[in-house]
Amino acid sequence: MDVIDIPLVLAWVREIAAAVEQQEARLTELDSAIGDGDHGSNLRRGFTAVLAALDTLDEPASVGAVLTRTGSTLISKVGGASGPLYGSAFRAMGAALPGETADPAEFAAALAAGLAAIRKLGAAEPGDKTVVDAWTPALAAFERTADTGLAAAAGSAAEAAAQGVLDTVPLQARKGRASYLGPRSVGHPDPGAASTELIFRALATALGRLKPSG
Amino acid sequence: MKKLINTPDTVLADALAGFAAAHPELAVDLDNRVIARGSRPAAPKVAVVSGGGSGHEPLHGGFVGPGMLDAACPGEVFTSPVPDQLLAAARAVHSGAGVVFVVKNYTGDVLNFGLAAELAAEEGIEVRTVLVNDDVAVEDSTWTAGRRGTGATVMVEKAVGALAERGAGLDEVAALGARVNAASRSFAIALTAATVPAAGKPGFDLPEDEIEVGVGIHGEPGRRREALRPARELVAEVVDTVLADHDLTAGDEVIALVNGLGGTPLLELYLVYGEVHARLAERGIRIARNLVGNYVTSLDMAGFSLTLTKAGPELLELWDAPVATAALTWT
Numbered sequence: 291m292d293v294i295d296i297p298l299v300l301a302w303v304r305e306i307a308a309a310v311e312q313q314e315a316r317l318t319e320l321d322s323a324i325g326d327g328d329h330g331s332n333l334r335r336g337f338t339a340v341l342a343a344l345d346t347l348d349e350p351a352s353v354g355a356v357l358t359r360t361g362s363t364l365i366s367k368v369g370g371a372s373g374p375l376y377g378s379a380f381r382a383m384g385a386a387l388p389g390e391t392a393d394p395a396e397f398a399a400a401l402a403a404g405l406a407a408i409r410k411l412g413a414a415e416p417g418d419k420t421v422v423d424a425w426t427p428a429l430a431a432f433e434r435t436a437d438t439g440l441a442a443a444a445g446s447a448a449e450a451a452a453q454g455v456l457d458t459v460p461l462q463a464r465k466g467r468a469s470y471l472g473p474r475s476v477g478h479p480d481p482g483a484a485s486t487e488l489i490f491r492a493l494a495t496a497l498g499r500l501k502p503s504g
Numbered sequence: 505m506k507k508l509i510n511t512p513d514t515v516l517a518d519a520l521a522g523f524a525a526a527h528p529e530l531a532v533d534l535d536n537r538v539i540a541r542g543s544r545p546a547a548p549k550v551a552v553v554s555g556g557g558s559g560h561e562p563l564h565g566g567f568v569g570p571g572m573l574d575a576a577c578p579g580e581v582f583t584s585p586v587p588d589q590l591l592a593a594a595r596a597v598h599s600g601a602g603v604v605f606v607v608k609n610y611t612g613d614v615l616n617f618g619l620a621a622e623l624a625a626e627e628g629i630e631v632r633t634v635l636v637n638d639d640v641a642v643e644d645s646t647w648t649a650g651r652r653g654t655g656a657t658v659m660v661e662k663a664v665g666a667l668a669e670r671g672a673g674l675d676e677v678a679a680l681g682a683r684v685n686a687a688s689r690s691f692a693i694a695l696t697a698a699t700v701p702a703a704g705k706p707g708f709d710l711p712e713d714e715i716e717v718g719v720g721i722h723g724e725p726g727r728r729r730e731a732l733r734p735a736r737e738l739v740a741e742v743v744d745t746v747l748a749d750h751d752l753t754a755g756d757e758v759i760a761l762v763n764g765l766g767g768t769p770l771l772e773l774y775l776v777y778g779e780v781h782a783r784l785a786e787r788g789i790r791i792a793r794n795l796v797g798n799y800v801t802s803l804d805m806a807g808f809s810l811t812l813t814k815a816g817p818e819l820l821e822l823w824d825a826p827v828a829t830a831a832l833t834w835t
Contacts, residue, residue: 318702318703322703322707322708322723324724324725325722325724326582326700326707326723326724327582327700327703327707327723328580328581328582328583328700328702328703331512331580331702331703332580332583335513335580365586365619366587366588367586368583368586369557369579369580369583369584369585369586369612369616370557370579370580370583370584370612370616371584371610371611371612371615372612373586373612373615373616374587374612374615374616374619375615411615412611412615465611465649466611466649467610467611467649467722467724468724469642469649470641470642470649470652470720470724470727471724471725471726471727472643472727474725474727474728
């Protein structure tokens with residue numbers, strides 16, 4: 291059966307941590323252009339703490355427990371806007387996945403809950419040049435392709451997120467620190483959208499490598 | 505870029521340890537990253553707590569002490585503190601009369617202080633939030649994150665702290681904070697960019713003969729770039745920009761803050777103050793009180809911000825009330 295189980299969701303979060311570590315400099319560079327240049331270091335600090343927190347999480351009872359712990363740790367450790375925003379997204383995904391496994395439809399619903407949490411807390415709309423502009427197309431792609439299998443759906447979600455990042459380039463930021471630049475924020479990709487792409491790429495990588503049992 | 509640091513990751517912890525060593529009169533919790541007063545109030549009083557990213561020193565830790573803040577929470581460099589930290593601060597200084605959070609209007613600060621206020625409420629600690637958003641460089645509309653909180657934070661924290669010291673109630677203290685913020689406007693220009701230790705290089709490149717106009721305090725670029733000109737012309741532009749957004753008229757009194765952003769000598773700040781004083785005098789606006797120096801900095805950024813707060817007798821009295829903190833002290 292094509293499901294996400296606990297080892298797989300753990301692998302996903304660890305894959306995000308590895309990607310953030312590897313891409314820290316690039317995220318910081320993107321943030322320097324239109325923000326304050328700390329998005330990479332903040333996320334690295336957060337996911338380093340997440341890895342430590344997951345190591346002390348014995349026998350998670352559900353897929354959601356892993357994501358809830360991830361979200362709580364991000365809220366506790368990151369600060370800035372990205373801590374509460376990503377933290378709330380992971381906590382919302384965690385709350386939506388109470389079982390030991392999640393099928394593609396359930397996982398899509400969790401991704402939707404994560405996006406809803408970000409939009410509620412950040413009051414961001416598509417087109418504001420934020421995380422929302424990568425997560426929204428990624429979710430749509432995942433939902434559209436969910437019946438072709440998890441790995442394929444995650445792959446198309448990652449591609450859609452990447453396109454979403456490119457699509458933020460001509461936008462003028464209307465939320466977050468980049469909004470202070472007004473028209474000068476045009477011409478740069480949004481760093482938050484870029485880190486969202488990493489999250490979806492990590493999902494595709496984890497699913498491609500680890501086949502769930504059962 | 506040369507920095508006096510051990511490692512980029514330990515800048516905050518190392519600096520906080522140094523601050524604690526330098527100020528034994530304060531209670532510095534190195535684990536939770538909370539700077540609090542060294543002693544509890546004799547009678548319950550409203551506790552005033554602020555916080556924000558590090559890199560703006562002396563804001564906020566330098567303003568903890570009798571007459572001003574009860575506690576401050578430094579976040580990572582240019583990154584808001586986390587909710588757990590703010591909750592620890594609220595718990596540490598709550599004496600039964602509630603807590604006022606003074607929050608600069610940045611998305612991260614608003615989110616983290618908001619989460620902390622919810623957590624505190626669950627524990628029965630009543631919290632009111634005063635949002636500081638005085639920077640006229642940002643258009644205040646639904647299409648931006650709103651105006652940034654900058655120099656007015658000093659005015660708000662001083663006034664609110666003084667009123668809380670007199671035993672005023674929670675709502676009264678919070679309402680005063682909102683009024684002081686509403687009476688304040690700021691604008692800044694930068695001659696150089698700030699260098700975040702973890703990034704190791706300036707946030708933006710600025711040619712030798714150009715300045716950034718309308719910068720914030722987080723190393724982000726400003727609204728536009730202009731040619732460097734004599735201070736008199738630059739100050740005129742800054743004063744006029746602030747006044748254009750203010751309701752000041754001839755005969756009004758203000759508290760003026762000429763604030764260095766971290767990399768500008770006092771010599772130049774006093775020169776700027778002289779120009780501000782003259783320009784305001786031409787408009788019939790009198791500076792009743794002033795502060796000249798580095799109060800709300802942006803690491804090593806060169807440049808200054810001007811904050812004008814319209815001041816009636818109530819605010820001047822609170823401003824003159826005694827204060828004893830690391831960065832602001834008078835009797």
